[in-house]
Amino acid sequence: MRSVGLWRFQVPMDAGVVLREQRLKTRDGLLVRLMQGDKEGWGEISPLPGFSAETVDDAKNVALEWLAAWQTGADAELPEMPSVAFGLSCALAEISGELPLQADFRAAPLCTGDPDELFAMLEAIPGEKVAKVKVGLYEAVRDGMVVNLLLEAVPDLQLRLDANRGWTPLKAQQFARYVNPQLRPRIAFIEEPCKTREQSREFSRETGIAIAWDESLREADFVFAAEPGLSAVVIKPTLTGSLAKVREQVETAHALGLTAVISSSIESSLGLTQLARINAWLTPQTIPGLDTLSLMQAQLVRQWPNSALPCWQIDELERVI
Numbered sequence: 087m088r089s090v091g092l093w094r095f096q097v098p099m100d101a102g103v104v105l106r107e108q109r110l111k112t113r114d115g116l117l118v119r120l121m122q123g124d125k126e127g128w129g130e131i132s133p134l135p136g137f138s139a140e141t142v143d144d145a146k147n148v149a150l151e152w153l154a155a156w157q158t159g160a161d162a163e164l165p166e167m168p169s170v171a172f173g174l175s176c177a178l179a180e181i182s183g184e185l186p187l188q189a190d191f192r193a194a195p196l197c198t199g200d201p202d203e204l205f206a207m208l209e210a211i212p213g214e215k216v217a218k219v220k221v222g223l224y225e226a227v228r229d230g231m232v233v234n235l236l237l238e239a240v241p242d243l244q245l246r247l248d249a250n251r252g253w254t255p256l257k258a259q260q261f262a263r264y265v266n267p268q269l270r271p272r273i274a275f276i277e278e279p280c281k282t283r284e285q286s287r288e289f290s291r292e293t294g295i296a297i298a299w300d301e302s303l304r305e306a307d308f309v310f311a312a313e314p315g316l317s318a319v320v321i322k323p324t325l326t327g328s329l330a331k332v333r334e335q336v337e338t339a340h341a342l343g344l345t346a347v348i349s350s351s352i353e354s355s356l357g358l359t360q361l362a363r364i365n366a367w368l369t370p371q372t373i374p375g376l377d378t379l380s381l382m383q384a385q386l387v388r389q390w391p392n393s394a395l396p397c398w399q400i401d402e403l404e405r406v407i
Contacts, residue, residue: 093404095116099112099382100381116142117129130356132352148165166327190366196380227264230263276298287314296315296317319347322351361376385397
């Protein structure tokens with residue numbers, strides 16, 4: 087016997103969250119629950135505005151069609167739509183036991199540029215000191231000065247930087263000019279520093295700063311390959327697709343000697359706890375990029391450890407079916 091449930095949510099965000107030059111006031115998405123006999127599986131379907139091709143309404147319609155078929159006993163192929171495929175595959179993997187319960191709740195903290203604040207956050211984290219800084223939102227010179235300051239202030243720090251293709255080659259060079267060459271090896275990577283892959287490769291060749299692919303993974307002409315200056319790929323499962331596709335990308339990256347980083351697309355606490363489980367399962371040696379719950383004003387159904395945010399249950403959400 088199978089049954090399904092689908093709920094729509096809208097969680098208020100902190101006022102300062104900006105994606106692709108658009109302010110994100112709420113995080114909208116869907117929670118899905120599959121029940122088969124005495125087994126239950128949950129998933130989150132949350133297209134990310136500015137990054138996902140589909141909207142929440144698009145995702146809802148596709149999910150409803152698949153859920154109707156599954157409920158009647160059909161084991162239909164997962165939809166192609168990435169956010170729907172990911173959420174449904176997680177729910178199925180919980181029912182089957184494929185997704186292990188063990189989770190890795192470490193997260194590379196997002197730093198706003200205050201070294202004292204970062205130092206306090208890192209002091210609370212045992213082991214490897216890894217933090218993430220968004221660059222490309224302000225002047226490149228300012229970004230370079232902040233990164234240099236952080237690396238000087240915390241001698242064992244490894245920084246991950248994310249530029250979201252925000253720099254021209256000139257701006258990228260302006261950034262690098264303000265980072266001491268002796269400190270550059272402690273930049274683990276910059277995600278997609280320039281507007282094109284070739285510009286990013288040239289930046290790495292000229293500066294010795296490692297790069298990582300993120301947006302490139304979702305482009306039709308992208309091929310996984312080891313190349314000079316490339317150290318990592320950043321995998322955002324909500325934007326990638328099914329759990330099987332995520333696993334395939336991780337295994338391909340590892341086979342090429344690249345680091346694979348599981349990263350958030352600003353999912354709710356339910357989605358983030360599943361990403362923490364995926365990280366413990368597929369990339370256990372790597373600290374994931376999951377420090378996004380603080381951008382929200384509430385959790386959903388499942389709580390992130392030690393979060394003080396209120397946790398909304400399904401009876402507080404809009405039921406679709």
